[in-house]
Amino acid sequence: MGVQLAELVNAKEIDFQALSGKKIAIDAMNSLYQFLSIIRQPDGTPLMDSQGRITSHLSGLFYRNVNLIEFGIKPVYVFDGKPPKLKGAVVEERSELRDEAQRKWLEAVSKGRLEEARIFAQQSSRFTEEMIEDSKKLLKYMGVPVVQAPSEGEAQAAYMAAKGEVWATGSQDYDSLLFGSPRLAKNLTISGRRKIPRKQAYIEIKPELISLEETLRELELTRAQLVDLSILIGTDYNPKGVEGIGPKKAYALIKEFGDLKTIVREKKIDINFDIDEIRELFLNPEVTDEYKINWELPNKDKTIEFLCTERDFSLDRVKKALDKLENKTKEVKSQSSLEKWF
Amino acid sequence: MFKARLADPKILKYSIDAVSNMIDEAGVSVTKDGLRLKAMDPAHVALVDLELKKEAFDEFEVEEPLVLGIDLERLNTILKRAGTDQILIQLDSENNVLKIRFKNSSTRTFDLPLIEVSEEELKVPNLDFPSQIEIPPKILSESIKDAEIVSDHVTLMVDEENLFISAKGDLGNVEVKVPKDEAKSFEVSKSCRSMFSLEYLKDMIKASDIADSVKIYLGDNIPVRMDFTTENARLSFLLAPRIESE
Numbered sequence: 001m002g003v004q005l006a007e008l009v010n011a012k013e014i015d016f017q018a019l020s021g022k023k024i025a026i027d028a029m030n031s032l033y034q035f036l037s038i039i040r041q042p043d044g045t046p047l048m049d050s051q052g053r054i055t056s057h058l059s060g061l062f063y064r065n066v067n068l069i070e071f072g073i074k075p076v077y078v079f080d081g082k083p084p085k086l087k088g089a090v091v092e093e094r095s096e097l098r099d100e101a102q103r104k105w106l107e108a109v110s111k112g113r114l115e116e117a118r119i120f121a122q123q124s125s126r127f128t129e130e131m132i133e134d135s136k137k138l139l140k141y142m143g144v145p146v147v148q149a150p151s152e153g154e155a156q157a158a159y160m161a162a163k164g165e166v167w168a169t170g171s172q173d174y175d176s177l178l179f180g181s182p183r184l185a186k187n188l189t190i191s192g193r194r195k196i197p198r199k200q201a202y203i204e205i206k207p208e209l210i211s212l213e214e215t216l217r218e219l220e221l222t223r224a225q226l227v228d229l230s231i232l233i234g235t236d237y238n239p240k241g242v243e244g245i246g247p248k249k250a251y252a253l254i255k256e257f258g259d260l261k262t263i264v265r266e267k268k269i270d271i272n273f274d275i276d277e278i279r280e281l282f283l284n285p286e287v288t289d290e291y292k293i294n295w296e297l298p299n300k301d302k303t304i305e306f307l308c309t310e311r312d313f314s315l316d317r318v319k320k321a322l323d324k325l326e327n328k329t330k331e332v333k334s335q336s337s338l339e340k341w342f
Numbered sequence: 343m344f345k346a347r348l349a350d351p352k353i354l355k356y357s358i359d360a361v362s363n364m365i366d367e368a369g370v371s372v373t374k375d376g377l378r379l380k381a382m383d384p385a386h387v388a389l390v391d392l393e394l395k396k397e398a399f400d401e402f403e404v405e406e407p408l409v410l411g412i413d414l415e416r417l418n419t420i421l422k423r424a425g426t427d428q429i430l431i432q433l434d435s436e437n438n439v440l441k442i443r444f445k446n447s448s449t450r451t452f453d454l455p456l457i458e459v460s461e462e463e464l465k466v467p468n469l470d471f472p473s474q475i476e477i478p479p480k481i482l483s484e485s486i487k488d489a490e491i492v493s494d495h496v497t498l499m500v501d502e503e504n505l506f507i508s509a510k511g512d513l514g515n516v517e518v519k520v521p522k523d524e525a526k527s528f529e530v531s532k533s534c535r536s537m538f539s540l541e542y543l544k545d546m547i548k549a550s551d552i553a554d555s556v557k558i559y560l561g562d563n564i565p566v567r568m569d570f571t572t573e574n575a576r577l578s579f580l581l582a583p584r585i586e587s588e
Contacts, residue, residue: 021385021541167384213457331494334584335539337386338565341467341582 002154002173003230007247009174009215011186011208019207020072023293024185025147025157026170028077031189032127032135034172035060038190043114044105044121049312057131058311061138062303064189066321069144069328073188076145076166076293079136080153084281086237086273093239098124141303143296143329155179155285165293168209175236177212178227178282184210221254227282228260231273237281238273295332298325344372344408344433347401351424351444353394353552357577360548361390362418369409369459376402380464388542389466389580398574408433410440411459417442420452467580471559471567472534473500476526479550479570482507482558485518486547490540492516495584498560499535505558509540526555534562536583549577 039056040046046056068075083091101123108117139146149156157169158179168183169176176184186208216223232250234241245253257263260275300322307313348354361368361379368381368390376396382389396402410433420442421429427444434441440454485507489496492511499506505525508517522528546568550556553570560566563583570577 021383021387023384164384217455334586335385335387336582336585338382338389338467338580338582339386341469341565342465 002171002175003178003235004233004247005174005177005230008219008229008251009177009210010218011210013206014185014209016068016071016073016207018209019185021074022072022167023074023076023165024168024170024188025076025078025160025166026188027154027157027173027176028079028135028146029127029132029153030171030173031077032057032061032132034190035064036127037123040118040121042118043109044118046121049310053311054131055311055313057127057135058138058307059313060189061135062142062307062313062318063321065139065142065144066325068188069332070324072328072332074295074332075170075188076147076157076160077135077139078147078149078153078157078160079132081148081150084151084237084286086277086281090236090239095126098126138303138306141299141306142325143298145293145295147291147293150288151286152179156287157181159285159287160291160293174210175282177210177215178223178230178235179285180212180223180283182212184212186210219251224279224283225254225259227279228263228275229254230282231260231275231278232263235278235282237278242269242271295329297329297333298322300326343403343405343435344410344431345401345403346399346431348398348429348431349400351421351427351429353398353572353575354429355421355424356548356552357392357394357575358414358418358421360545360577361392362414363545364388364542365390365414367411367413367415367457367459370412371407371409372404373407374404382464383542387539387582388546389464391576391578391580393576393578395574409459411457412440412454413457417454420454423450423452467565469559469561469564469567469580471561471564472532473530473560474557475500475505475528475530475560476555476557477505477520477524478526479547479553479556481518481520481524482556482568483547483550485520486540486543488516488518490544494540495537496540496543497535497537498558498566499533500530500560501533502530527557534560536560536563536566537586538566538581539584542579542581546579546581553577 035057036046039060046054047059049055065075101120105117105120105124108120136146147156154171154173154176158176158181160166161169161181161183168185169181170185170188172186187205188207190205216226229250231238232242232245232253233247253263257266263269264271303322304318307318308315364383365381368379371378376398377394379390379392424444427446430443430445432441438456440456442452442454444450486496489507489509492514493509496507496509503522505520506517509515549570552572554572557569558566563585565580565582568579
């Protein structure tokens with residue numbers, strides 16, 4: 001979900017080549033949800049192994065990352081830790097929405113309405129602890145670094161980007177900008193041809209880059225004001241925001257009054273959330289310095305055992321992708337850094 | 343206050359083109375002596391040191407030293423539009439933009455917004471190079487382009503008699519031999535070799551078109567330093583080697 005800033009933010013389309021050599025901290029859960037919702041059969045059933053275990057996320061993680069790495073991109077996956085207390089409401093609401101979607105999906109399938117089934121199936125995507133552990137395991141076998149965030153993955157990714165340890169954050173949500181990431185790369189793991197729901201038409205999705213500094217300059221706002229604006233629209237910590245206020249109105253209000261507390265006072269708005277608490281979550285989130293980001297050569301045997309033997313992936317395709325991954329990683333690892341001579 | 347004028351835009355265009363691909367943004371120091379840009383690429387593989395002396399400009403005025411935070415990619419895109427027009431650069435500190443003006447029969451003005459850059463002093467590795475060879479830049483740039491046909495990396499090697507620039511690929515090999523006599527200067531205390539990524543070198547050799555000479559400082563599996571120089575400008579690169587594994 002995240003905050004809906006698309007209308008206000010200027011995203012620049014870029015080529016994958018422009019990201020070559022760049023380290024990018026990807027919000028793992030965000031990316032896994034994309035895989036789970038997109039990588040499905042025509043009637044909406046996710047990919048599964050012979051035991052009925054879902055493998056859509058593993059397929060996405062594996063093939064998409066091999067693609068990214070072949071372009072010279074160095075992905076780091078940042079996993080969520082314990083969600084902040086305030087997120088409880090959203091988590092619960094999403095869970096109810098997914099239950100509802102699950103019910104509608106099964107109904108549509110039983111009535112043979114495939115197009116509808118696929119849409120509801122996508123909305124019903126949910127993750128189990130086992131699927132998350134499987135994802136970490138696969139990344140480890142592939143030699144892709146995994147970072148465990150103490151709380152929000154997106155906040156940890158933004159922290160690493162702000163420190164300059166990675167070049168950008170990667171997510172479909174805008175929240176990492178609020179957390180202070182200087183650059184946000186969108187569509188990294190979902191680029192390519194996509195079908196438009198309910199239409200016989202396709203669009204080409206390309207990666208996009210959003211600069212925090214440019215965004216703030218164009219809007220003539222500070223980051224704190226962008227956070228205030230987002231709280232008005234609604235964030236993961238106050239999903240409903242303020243009733244009747246969308247991005248444009250929120251922007252106009254911030255420009256007129258400067259900050260959220262003044263708006264609430266001047267406009268006599270009733271709010272049912274604590275402004276300071278939410279501001280704090282975005283401006284000073286819980287993050288850690290305890291992580292290592294090293295790209296290693298893939299463990300080919302373990303990857304094949306896991307994907308092909310246990311999860312029924314095609315041996316031929318996995319082997320080919322692993323060869324590509326190994327060659328590129330070798331090449332990247334052989335490049336030394338000047339730091340060795342400081 | 344800062345303003346500068348270049349009747350021939352070439353030197354600025356080519357030097358920014360050579361660095362903007364590896365360095366996204368940098369602080370450019372402006373002093374009464376000229377412009378200086380020192381920065382490292384995000385992967386810490388290459389270090390750039392660009393010096394444009396005030397004599398390289400037809401006019402150069404600055405009141406007190408300042409640092410301009412520049413988005414180099416954007417500056418490069420703008421400079422690519424210069425053609426052969428005269429360039430005027432002026433700082434508009436009120437709006438925090440650099441005004442870049444191309445003057446010919448019409449006047450085109452671009453506003454380049456300045457950005458914030460950290461003003462941390464850049465560390466520079468301390469290296470002893472056993473070999474220093476100065477050659478015409480064209481020889482280097484042509485050899486790099488030759489190597490690109492077969493591989494993504496290149497080996498630089500010297501012995502007492504020659505400089506060798508060679509590349510090995512799946513589809514074939516190439517070797518360029520530059521004898522001592524063709525070099526402007528040739529000081530080799532021992533034979534040595536290092537391997538480098540062409541991804542960086544192919545950007546660096548863009549400086550060849552404006553330089554009179556390039557001096558290559560080489561050792562065994564250590565970074566290479568390349569100084570492209572002309573009378574009023576110097577573009578110096580330090581590039582970390584690729585280490586052959588296994």
